[in-house]
Amino acid sequence: MSTLKLYVDRMSQPSRAIIIFCKVNGIEFEEVRIDLAKGQHRLSQFKDINPMGKVPAIAYGRFRLSESHAILSYLACANPTVPDHWYPTDLSMRARINSVLDWHHNNLRRGAASYVLNSTLAPVLGLSLNPKEAARSEKVLTMSLSKIESFWLDGKGKFLVGSFQPSIADLSLVCELMQLQIVDDKDRERILGQYIKVSQWIEDVKKATNPYFDEVSAILYKVKMKLQKTKAKL
Amino acid sequence: MSTLKLYVDRMSQPSRAIIIFCKVNGIEFEEVRIDLAKGQHRLSQFKDINPMGKVPAIAYGRFRLSESHAILSYLACANPTVPDHWYPTDLSMRARINSVLDWHHNNLRRGAASYVLNSTLAPVLGLSLNPKEAARSEKVLTMSLSKIESFWLDGKGKFLVGSFQPSIADLSLVCELMQLQIVDDKDRERILGQYIKVSQWIEDVKKATNPYFDEVSAILYKVKMKLQKTKAKL
Structure with a gap:
């Protein structure tokens, strides 16, 4: 094999x-x-x-x-x-999960990845920070969070599209949001703070996938500490 | 029903x-x-x-x-x-078709849609043309075309990921490219002309889906004529 x-x-x-x-x-x-x-x-x-x-x-x-x-x-x-819930065989459930995943590309992912890069991460990759681009991305990011809060999480279950158990879409989107851990705490609080359902959903996805979720995400906290040390030296 | x-x-x-x-x-x-x-x-x-x-x-x-x-x-x-070829039940074929579709979002689609909007279509939607953004999008578009030519069409069959018959990915990507019909002929020729396999593939997808492909795409030629008349008046 x-x-x-x-x-x-x-x-x-x-x-x-x-x-x-x-x-x-x-x-x-x-x-x-x-x-x-x-x-x-x-x-x-x-x-x-x-x-x-x-x-x-x-x-x-x-x-x-x-x-x-x-x-x-x-x-x-x-x-x-x-288990079936990760990518249901039921056609309409699977279609709705595919719909979130397709939506993700040009919404949450575009906003979050670009915001983190331009506000915080660029120096680690040998690039420059770009506050103007960070501000533009933050708009895409908050617009996406508001759609998750009001639409994708607007169902009976606590996961996306009303599921009672997590799917690959929950995992993909929450991993995307986890990168916000490396930005300044007050920036993250400003962006995420107002979305009550989103915050609860992040915790629910972590809980459903731990200890692995935290183990694999640990690198983010290391990078954050490194960035804070560099900042303190300046 | x-x-x-x-x-x-x-x-x-x-x-x-x-x-x-x-x-x-x-x-x-x-x-x-x-x-x-x-x-x-x-x-x-x-x-x-x-x-x-x-x-x-x-x-x-x-x-x-x-x-x-x-x-x-x-x-x-x-x-x-x-028919099965549109979205094969075979897991690895389906996965490769999904891979093209996911790739499409931030590559061909981003490049083509933004290029056409900023170089040609904006006035129809009450917006202004943006040559700088058009130039930036043209780079994404040509990079995407080059990947289609060298990688996605690099198989035994004449369709994407080496298929012998078209899939939903062929249809999605070729419909995206068809919007280039409304840009200036010499611009389209400059962009598409060098990609021999891509040009043949567009024809193959049309052939496999006609008369419907041409019937549904007819609107593009109408808009093009309208744009040319407006231009001639200026």
Whole structure:
């Protein structure tokens, strides 16, 4: 049997979602770290795995796959031991989960990733902070949070699209939001504070996926401490 | 039985993809036009269908769904008469098609939609042209075309991910590219001309989905003529 290889960097939100998903569901894998800060995603040996030069990507025997949502749904379907709620076989539930995942690309992900990069993370990657771009992204981010609060979480259950148990969409979106841990506490509080349902939902997804969620997200707190030390020296 | 309602504007690429898909596969539907130029997507009666205020969206009885890729995969799975090649049940083929669809959001779609808007279409929507943004989008667009040419079309068959027959990904991406019809001929030639496989693939997808593809795309030529007349008057 081939081993499932995950090409990931835990600093990448979609990478964390896939690692957590495998651990929660007892899917065996080998974690191959592709260090984004060192530019390892641009090396030719990685391009053989994913010609797009992005993490996460997976290899299973000769099969290669990139794009985190495609990977999560593939892993959910290819492993019969994964409980149905992660990616329901019911067509209309699955369609609504796909709808959140598609929406995510140009809403929450675009807002959150760009806000964190331009407000906080840029120096770690050898780039400059960009307050103007950070302000623009914050608008996309808060607009997205407001849609999650008022629409995607507006159902009977406590998870997205009214589910009573988490799906791959919950995991993907909450991993995206977790990166807000590295920004200044008062900025995070300003952005997230007003969304009561979103805050509760983040806690519910963590609870449903711990201890793995916290274990895989630990890197964010390390980076935050590093950033705070650098700031203190200035 | 409920009637499937498609809330669409044929000026929207993903709307066209869904209409063509239904026509090709003999899925009955009622087309409800949401005129984007008149701002009908922002009206409260449409927000009841899709709170995100975007087309396309569908309603089938009490079921509501937005996001074109989620809609296409739902329609392919919910209608047993749709041939398997549109959204294969084979897990690894389906995963690779999902991977193209996920990639599309922040690559071809972002580049093409923004390029057409900022170089040509803005006045139709009461906005201003933005040559700087058009130039930036053209880079995303050509980078995306180059990935389609060298990677997504690098297989045995003539369709994406090496398929011998078209999938929902072919339809989604080619509908996106069709909007380039409304830009200046020499601009389109400059952008598309160098991609031999892409140009052949566009023809192959049209051929596989005609006469519906041309019928549903006809609106683009009307808008182009209108734009040319306005230009001639200036």
